[in-house]
Amino acid sequence: MALINRTRHPLRSRSEIIFRNIVIVLLIAFFVLFFVLPIIMALIGSFYQWNPLRLQFNFLGLDNWKKVFTSKLFWSSMWHTVVFALAAVAFRVVLGLAAAHALYSRSIKHKSFYRTLYYLPTITPMVAVAFVWKFIFDPQFGLLNHLLGIDINWLFDGKYALPAIIILTIWKDFGFAMVIFLGSLYSLPKDCYEAAEIDGAGAWQRLVKLTIPLLRPTILFIVIVSLISYFQTYIPVMVLTQGGPGTQTYLVTYMIYEEAFVKYNFGYASALSFVVFLFIAVLTGFSFKISGERSLS
Amino acid sequence: MKQKVYSVVLKGTLLFFGLLTILPFVWMLSSSFKTNIEIRSNVQSFIPQQFTIQNYANVLEHFNFLRYFINSLLYALLITLITIYTSTAAGFVLGKYRFKGRQLLFTCILLTMMVPGIVTIIPRYSIMQFLGWIDTYQALIVPSSFTAFGIFMMRQATFSIPDEMLDAARIDGANEFYLFHRIVLPQLRNSIVSLAIFQFLWAWDDYLWPYLMIRTEKKSLLSVALNLFNGRYSTDYASLFAATSIAIIPVIIFYLVFQKHFIEGVSSSSITG
Incomplete structure (x- = not known):
């Protein structure tokens, strides 16, 4: 031996x-x-x-x-991408954490049922789901207007088109954050909570003062992973709005897609794609640092 | 009392999220059994007033959706099988063999994960044009034959196989090919199942590359066909609801059958990632 x-x-x-x-x-x-x-x-x-x-x-x-940095469409696409990414990330984290926290509670039965349910949109194919949402947003027979009793032309009104894409994204993605948060919640040290309860900390206080700080690495992980994927979002735009109305919903990856495969300007599209590459590289650098910290903690 | 209110609020929250999640699917499915007249009417209900399966008959018979469905199914299965095999082989070599440059190679593979798809897809199109592979299935399959994520996952998984087990087989005269097929692959079946499920769904979800590569309509995949259909018959909502149901409902069933593996897969990949 x-x-x-x-x-x-x-x-x-x-x-x-x-x-x-x-x-x-x-x-x-x-x-x-x-x-x-x-x-x-x-x-x-x-x-x-x-x-x-x-x-x-x-x-x-x-x-x-030069065209990249002087193009109005590029800068407005970047701006839309930042708004879209930040809004979608914020809701993904808040809703994911809320759902995970609710599910974590001792008084809840059927935990795995709910977990399975919330994760469902994440696994369904994006193109098909985007079509369903296109109809949900339809001003005439769409589910959303009917349910809320409102009359908004979601996809053709500049004020609501980008929010519509954000809503679809949140709906599809919050379940992923929920599953990750739930896993992290179960791995938190129990004795801190016992000590906090003895000290008379209420549920809200425990959440804000204890759970959220302890989950900081997980929150950062989800923020970075989400930003990376949201900078590359184009399918919902392609299906729902094609960048419209006007150029109100151009996201940067959709713009590259259009330059490359609608107009076949491969050179210009390549230059644009390197800008996205740079953003992603910086974010990935952060994520490696964070996952390093996560595995240490 | 406070406890009770808290618990009711929690349950309400969960139920609310649950409804939110499932409503679009329920609506899609119920609309797929309605007529176009009913879909467009002002009075809406979740239960079709005039139940019809004509929409399904329509997309399956006149628009070849069964064909697209089978294309997508075979494509996703093939990609899954190939990537399982290549990921496990590469994961085994990178995880269990010691040789110069091993760490460097692994780091390079990991780095490719951060390259946005939109950067490489443009030159890849030209490469396929150069190879004359446009409108062939190898243009879809060859560029997906290795995945960095799969290699990463299977490399981690090989650490669970004790070196002693492999050495014992080697002493008994097993060569590496035998070892790989008869010991490594079976030992890693849990990880393989997780990887296979994700890979299958990702392949089912593929859109842009198949759309760019496949020109002949008969060879199209389901997601691409969906978009073509929408372009041409954008007012036939009922048929579109049926078509999207065909793309989504099998995935949901697949998910419900394998749901345990999903959640485990997601949780474990986040711990390592």
């Missing part, structure tokens, strides 16, 4: 080397072909007038990049 345990490896048998080499070669080939090469192509392409349908590839220098 001592002989075997002494050093597990380097690789010993021929079959180990063959197996490893097959896997590694395929793995590297895949990631080079579908990640490294595309990123290099996008970076180079952002300096070109690049149209795949007309097979154009003409050097433009910095024109695409």
Whole structure:
């Protein structure tokens, strides 16, 4: 036994080397072909007038990049994206925490039933769900106006179109936050709560003074993960509003989608996509730091 | 008394959230059994006044939705099988073998997770054009054959297999291929089930790439067909409700059957992530 345990490896048998080499070669080939090469192509392409349908590839220098930063549509898309992301994140966290906290309570039965129910929208396919919501927002026969007894033309009124997309996103995503929060709630130290109860802290006080501070790492985790995904949202826009009315619901990824696959301006779209890339990279940097802290705590 | 009020408030909150969650699905399903006239009428009810299955017959017969459904099903199954296999193999090599550059390779794979899809999808389109793969299924399958998330998850999972078990088999003369298929894959079945469920749903959800790659309508996937249908028959609400139900209800059933794995999968991935 001592002989075997002494050093597990380097690789010993021929079959180990063959197996490893097959896997590694395929793995590297895949990631080079579908990640490294595309990123290099996008970076180079952002300096070109690049149209795949007309097979154009003409050097433009910095024109695409200048266009990014002088484009009104880009800045308004960025602004809409920030508003959309912050609103959706805020509601996702608050509703997710509220649902998790309610579910955590001892007096609630059928916990797993509710958990299953709330998580349901998260797993359903986005395109199909977006269609259902398109009808829910319909001013004539839509469920929302009928239920609330109001008369709002959600998707064609500049004031309500972006909120409509936010509502759909919150509905679809709060269950994910709920499941994560619930898991964290169960792992919180019980003795703190016993001590707080003995000290006469009420339920609200325990939530604000104890639970929320203890859940800080989880809240940060959900905020970052959500921001990353909300910066890349485009399907609800595509199905519900196509950016309209006017340009009121252009989100930045939807704008890139349109430049690339409606207008086939691959060069300009690549330059735009690198701006999103940069944002995501910064957020991911944060998330690695936080998950490091989370696993330590 | 205060306790009681608190408990009622809690239960009310939960029920409210529950209704909120499920209402869109109930409405979709009930509308899919209504006529267009009833959908557009001012008086609305959750129970169809004039129950009809004509909408389903319509989308299945005239618009080939059964075909799209089967395309999506086969596509999602195939992607799931391939990624399970590649993720486990890569996870095993990266988790259990010791060799130079192993950590670097793993870090690089993880880093690809932060690359937004919209960055790589533009050049990938050109690559597929160059390869002449547009309008073929390999254009859908090959770019999805490895996933960083799957490799990460399966690498973590291989840590649960004791080295002694693998060495004992090696001493008995098992080669690595035998070891991988007969010991590693079966040992990791719980993680594989979790990964498979997520992978299947993600593949079912795929939209933009299949939309860009597939030109022949017969080869379309369900989500893409849904959008095409909406473009052409945007006033036939009843049929659209039936079509979305066909895309959503099977997923819900699938979810209810495997729900335990979902919640475990989500909770565990958040702990490691």
